[in-house]
Amino acid sequence: MRWARLDGTADIDAWEILESNRHRYRGRITCPETVCGKNLHWRKRSSDGRAATFYGEHADGCDYKTTSDEQVVERELEEVDAVINTCAEMQIRLDPAGGSRATSQHSPGAPGARGRTHVHRGNDRTVRAGSTGLRPLLRKLISSPEFRADRMPLTLSDGTRTTIADGCVHAAQYVFSPGTRIVWGTIARASGNWLNAGDPHEALPAVRVSKEALPKVLEHAGVQELADLQGWHFLVEGTFTLTQGNLPTPYVSLSAPNRIVFLPPSG
Structure with a gap:
């Protein structure tokens, strides 16, 4: 995450912190979500191009709480495999930039989901189709x-x-x-x-x-x-x-x- 809270009040940008100054921020950076407020750490820009970021454990219910890589x-991979194994056709789904839609039992292409039916180009033929990002x-x-x-x-x-x-x-x-x-x-x-x-x-x-x-x-x-x-x-x-x-x-x-x-x- 790029943005966090400094001393509980001011916003702070991970991209603006200098490696030489990181010691100044230890113990002062927290999650900006009011339901969380957990202490965070700063990680510098990596050699493979990943931007500097804040990281740490977040409280349950916090929007920043994520799953592991x-x-x-x-x-x-399960999303694509579900379409291959249960559908006759794959469709491309454009998710919000940088995101991926969480699948559920009601999402085409989700594990255990039923494929949607579609009518193609005026034909009355229906095809089980699942979407993937x-x-x-x-x-x-x-x-x-x-x-x-x-x-x-x-x-x-x-x-x-x-x-x-x-x-x-x-x-x-x-x-x-x-x-x-x-x-x-x-x-x-x-x-x-x-x-x-x-x-x-x-x-x-x-x-x-x-x-x-x-x-x-x-x-x-x-x-x-x-x-x-x-x-x-x-x-x-x-x-x-x-x-x-x-x-x-x-x-x-x-x-x-x-x-x-x-x-x-x-x-």
């Missing part, structure tokens, strides 16, 4: 080569009909084509407002983050600048175009921050 990974999808693509080749029908967030194998393409295998696609891979270079999946001579897909979307993208990735994301995994949904020049490079202009997600190298 291991529980998050397990829950997100982009971050759970990225986790599954990273961890399962079998899933990457799956021919299960996939509907993207704009209604584009494809399959998992055709619609979710690794950056190294991407071939430019019109229409909406999901591209994922590793960020090789990041500078300014550009994220690149390869070096300039490779002409691999890139993402241009708009100035409007940039603050949300940084906030929810938990980093202070795009350069901190070098080496991270990414997944983006969008329509690609080609740059001009001798070596045209496919890129997507990102204006909606909830159409891109990231995972650190260990994620």
Whole structure:
């Protein structure tokens, strides 16, 4: 968490604390939630680009009380597996930027959930379909080569009909084509407002983050600048175009921050 309470009254920003001054804040930083107020600690910016943050145990009922990283990974992989095992079709769900919707027994794609039925393109055929968010999808693509080749029908967030194998393409295998696609891979270079999946001579897909979307993208990735994301995994949904020049490079202009997600190298 970026913001906390100093001496019970003033707001304090984790990004503004200097390593040389950290001793001044010991025992003075608490959770800003009135139902909590637990003491917090400060962690400096990490070498892999994670922003400085406050951390600690929170009281039950506090909005900042979270599950462990291991529980998050397990829950997100279970979400995708539930769709694979119980539904005939997968649909992309755009969650709020940086978040993931908690599934329940009433959520399509949740463990034990019943799939929704849909009528596609005027047909009277109904299909059991379950939804998944982009971050759970990225986790599954990273961890399962079998899933990457799956021919299960996939509907993207704009209604584009494809399959998992055709619609979710690794950056190294991407071939430019019109229409909406999901591209994922590793960020090789990041500078300014550009994220690149390869070096300039490779002409691999890139993402241009708009100035409007940039603050949300940084906030929810938990980093202070795009350069901190070098080496991270990414997944983006969008329509690609080609740059001009001798070596045209496919890129997507990102204006909606909830159409891109990231995972650190260990994620």
